[in-house]
Amino acid sequence: MAKKLDKVDVVVVGSGWAGGIVSAELSKAGYQVVMLERGKDQTRSDFIGVKDELRYTNRHEMIEKLTGDTITSRVSIGDAALPVRLQKDMNTGTDLGGGSMHWAGSVYRWRSYDFEIRSKTIERYGEGKIPEGMQIRDWGITYDELEPYYAKWEQTAGISGEPDPLGDNRSNEYPNPPMLASPAIKLFKESAKEIGLHPYQMASGNMSQTYTNPDGETLNQCMFCSFCTMYGCDFGSKSDPLATVIPTARKTGNCEIRTNSLVRRVIHKDGKATGVLYTDTRTGQEFEQPADVVVLAAFTFSNNRLLMLSDIGEIYNPETRKGTIGRNFTGQFNSTFLGATGFFNDKKFNYYMGAGGLGGALSDYDADLFDHTDLDFIHGGGIELRQYGDAAIKNNFVPKGTPTWGEEFKEKSLFYAFRTLTVWYSAAVMPWWHNFMDLDPTYKDEFGDPLLRITNKLTEQDKNIAKFGIEKCTEIVEAMGADIIDQDEMPDQFDHTYGGMHYIGGVAMGEDPETSAVNNYLQLWEMENLFVVGGSALPHFSSHHPTPTIGALSYRAAEGIEKYLKEKGGLLTQPKSSGVKA
Amino acid sequence: MTNNKDSNQDTQDLSRRKFLKSGGLVAGGLLGGSLFGGLLTSQFQKDSKKDVAPQADKQVTFDARTFFSRNEDFALLSAATERIYPENKNGMGAIELGVPYFIDRQCASNWGRNANDYMVGPFPSITKTDVYEEEKRQTNEVITSSTVVKLPAGTANYQTKMTRGTFFLEGLNAMEKTSQDKFNERFINLEPEQQDEILQMFEKGEVKFSGVDSADFFSLLRQTTIEGVYADPVYGGNRNMEAWRMKEYPGPIMSFLDKIEEEEFIVMEPSSLRNYQGL
Ligand SMILES: Cc1cc2nc3c(=O)[nH]c(=O)nc-3n(C[C@H](O)[C@H](O)[C@H](O)COP(=O)(O)OP(=O)(O)OC[C@H]3O[C@@H](n4cnc5c(N)ncnc54)[C@H](O)[C@@H]3O)c2cc1C
Ligand code: SF4
Numbered sequence: 024m025a026k027k028l029d030k031v032d033v034v035v036v037g038s039g040w041a042g043g044i045v046s047a048e049l050s051k052a053g054y055q056v057v058m059l060e061r062g063k064d065q066t067r068s069d070f071i072g073v074k075d076e077l078r079y080t081n082r083h084e085m086i087e088k089l090t091g092d093t094i095t096s097r098v099s100i101g102d103a104a105l106p107v108r109l110q111k112d113m114n115t116g117t118d119l120g121g122g123s124m125h126w127a128g129s130v131y132r133w134r135s136y137d138f139e140i141r142s143k144t145i146e147r148y149g150e151g152k153i154p155e156g157m158q159i160r161d162w163g164i165t166y167d168e169l170e171p172y173y174a175k176w177e178q179t180a181g182i183s184g185e186p187d188p189l190g191d192n193r194s195n196e197y198p199n200p201p202m203l204a205s206p207a208i209k210l211f212k213e214s215a216k217e218i219g220l221h222p223y224q225m226a227s228g229n230m231s232q233t234y235t236n237p238d239g240e241t242l243n244q245c246m247f248c249s250f251c252t253m254y255g256c257d258f259g260s261k262s263d264p265l266a267t268v269i270p271t272a273r274k275t276g277n278c279e280i281r282t283n284s285l286v287r288r289v290i291h292k293d294g295k296a297t298g299v300l301y302t303d304t305r306t307g308q309e310f311e312q313p314a315d316v317v318v319l320a321a322f323t324f325s326n327n328r329l330l331m332l333s334d335i336g337e338i339y340n341p342e343t344r345k346g347t348i349g350r351n352f353t354g355q356f357n358s359t360f361l362g363a364t365g366f367f368n369d370k371k372f373n374y375y376m377g378a379g380g381l382g383g384a385l386s387d388y389d390a391d392l393f394d395h396t397d398l399d400f401i402h403g404g405g406i407e408l409r410q411y412g413d414a415a416i417k418n419n420f421v422p423k424g425t426p427t428w429g430e431e432f433k434e435k436s437l438f439y440a441f442r443t444l445t446v447w448y449s450a451a452v453m454p455w456w457h458n459f460m461d462l463d464p465t466y467k468d469e470f471g472d473p474l475l476r477i478t479n480k481l482t483e484q485d486k487n488i489a490k491f492g493i494e495k496c497t498e499i500v501e502a503m504g505a506d507i508i509d510q511d512e513m514p515d516q517f518d519h520t521y522g523g524m525h526y527i528g529g530v531a532m533g534e535d536p537e538t539s540a541v542n543n544y545l546q547l548w549e550m551e552n553l554f555v556v557g558g559s560a561l562p563h564f565s566s567h568h569p570t571p572t573i574g575a576l577s578y579r580a581a582e583g584i585e586k587y588l589k590e591k592g593g594l595l596t597q598p599k600s601s602g603v604k605a
Numbered sequence: 606m607t608n609n610k611d612s613n614q615d616t617q618d619l620s621r622r623k624f625l626k627s628g629g630l631v632a633g634g635l636l637g638g639s640l641f642g643g644l645l646t647s648q649f650q651k652d653s654k655k656d657v658a659p660q661a662d663k664q665v666t667f668d669a670r671t672f673f674s675r676n677e678d679f680a681l682l683s684a685a686t687e688r689i690y691p692e693n694k695n696g697m698g699a700i701e702l703g704v705p706y707f708i709d710r711q712c713a714s715n716w717g718r719n720a721n722d723y724m725v726g727p728f729p730s731i732t733k734t735d736v737y738e739e740e741k742r743q744t745n746e747v748i749t750s751s752t753v754v755k756l757p758a759g760t761a762n763y764q765t766k767m768t769r770g771t772f773f774l775e776g777l778n779a780m781e782k783t784s785q786d787k788f789n790e791r792f793i794n795l796e797p798e799q800q801d802e803i804l805q806m807f808e809k810g811e812v813k814f815s816g817v818d819s820a821d822f823f824s825l826l827r828q829t830t831i832e833g834v835y836a837d838p839v840y841g842g843n844r845n846m847e848a849w850r851m852k853e854y855p856g857p858i859m860s861f862l863d864k865i866e867e868e869e870f871i872v873m874e875p876s877s878l879r880n881y882q883g884l
Contacts, residue, residue, distance in 0.1 A: 074857035077836035093723040108723045206868050246860035371870035375854055376861035415835035415854040417659040428689040428827050437695055440852045512637045
């Protein structure tokens, strides 16, 4: 029997950026918050002295263990889905702070085009431009409406950057100046400029100087130590929930954080959520935590699965294209980071130094900033050169055609170590009727509950956009003066590798309850005291990483929850029928 | 991890005091912030300009097998890794770098036992080999030409009941058998060119045997060899950081804040995790 606990105002599932922001804002406003996190407690001292490539990058120390739980994956409806079994193929976050602890910290706002993608595409090219089956639509919020929330997240996170010369309007500067540029980044930017493009220093969640955020949390200057992506920062220089929103929530005295607490159901009655059911992963003891408002901020996969297991909302059915939970699954995969690699015979770069968010970027081929009239895809991609800082296992680049082992490999891989630069196009990914999430009929977790099943197929749109991007990257690498240039190749089909936590959708926002699950406060249409926060709310995947948009929407959701609690109920926005069958 | 916490705490207190005494080293900005962070390792206790490889000579490595019980298997493994990363004019090869012992320990670890992976059935009734015969072989390795080789795609990767450790044992058996069939001789007694021939047959997936796809096995063997060459010496390979020296890779260094803008390539004497943790 589950032990029933005392009721609180708000229970939040998940402790990443999404759960952290909501908990901080509501506990600051004086509400009693309980935050539940399936992983263990951790502090910055867990990261001290552990700059170890094998343990973190190759053996995935900070990534969720799949022993009892994973997803299943298939390409086409009708195929049997098989489990993604290896931790290296399924990188989701766990432990206090979530995936937001070992992120890289590259920071991009999504574009005004994104938020009104359907109207803007039709306006410029006509309805025929949108292929049948591509389920794009407007988000129910414009960039201008979301802009203040982006600004708020950037202030909290302490972002270092300079504005994108082709970016949308901003209400304020980034709180910190851009990161220092290394010679490789300078070469990228100068070469791109020479061929008429608009490069800039990409914004990052690594601190360019010591910074105190509006909540009073202090972050230190980044050391460019290079053990950043897949690692926790031991200097307190990477913006993450443990350095920002979690201590802010704790300071209020209103937020209780319980780790090792795996939420398994949302409990509800008469159309209202009454709390959640969770299991202490150390003892197996079950608890029921009642609350006035339930917030799911447990990342795309858990957010969707918890709703499905709790029988809330209608699961999307691809045959009828009805149902909203699980609809519009998209994400970025190996195939969305393709470009060109240059090998330099006479130049050697200090590429063992770096930081997760250190790089140059440009937007000339992003969103609708270029003419698509004669192109066989919509949207575009961002171009980046990143200096993460390569450690020794990763850094074994050899030109195509070189054997990948043996004498010649050894010789060439040693020669080209630190003489190799990659430029990639991170392409946008559109939602399709045939890409979605539901429950797997065969595979189960350790409690006997069905696993989440993903159906995901690459489309002509994905292939065309990749081909275009690879050519553009090649032009830049040529301008950089590389002696040998290798182009990446688009794979024939999705490879079932879920590597970077850029998976979204399934509880997507919108104006029409026929096609969306939540409104623009991320309040579930169907259950007004349930808010589903995170990447699950994004209706399509733009050209860049999702976290700033998740952060902005989390602030928006927190505002909505506060309003909901103050006004004692009700839908915060009224549904509108879009008449769009998408 | 939990155990480390306490000892880290001690180091932290200790070096925090030292740090405060010696004042603004490289990390000017850190003083402004809370003194969390990585001020806790020995690099800050030394002159930051001297990146010495300390105490490498004091480190004693005890070599013994903890996974491969048969010496024959281990000898075969050693010979194969040496072909993948041979000794040459650039320096040591896999054997001298300790790679076979690295792989032995990895097989005995959580990773070798697939302890953090989803190993629940049912496993597809088709054997992996069948799946790959039908589908065009493609590797997942698409981001760049980095060496972290993955198993071939075609279906969700890795649909076998076998752990990586078992995979190694089966794969090595199959290599020995192939050697006997083709050359009528044990693998370790073959000429290097003949050993390469066998490895190539595996790489191309030409060898058929039950339960294991030979290309998957080769991929695993190659990946672990590269890892053993270049991982921190604490795991038993990359002896005395010789592979890092060959590559001019410095190992974990606390700060590059003062060097990130430098045009010239900087070669440092490497420094290991042992040094970084101040041991
Ligand atoms: C290696 C890597 C690099 C990345 N780099 C970038 C980058 O540079 N830029 C960028 O924008 N994004 C990046 N990302 C993506 C980024 O990490 C995510 O967008 C972000 O973490 C999402 O935040 P979240 O709070 O929604 O989810 P999470 O951070 O995943 O937090 C969700 C939390 O919920 C917990 N949880 C899940 N299910 C349950 C349950 N049933 N019960 C209780 N708790 C549960 C999880 O354990 C987790 O702690 C990167 C991701 C990875 C893996
Ligand atoms: S590169 Fe900077 S932000 Fe990243 S881990 Fe090192 S010090 Fe921290």
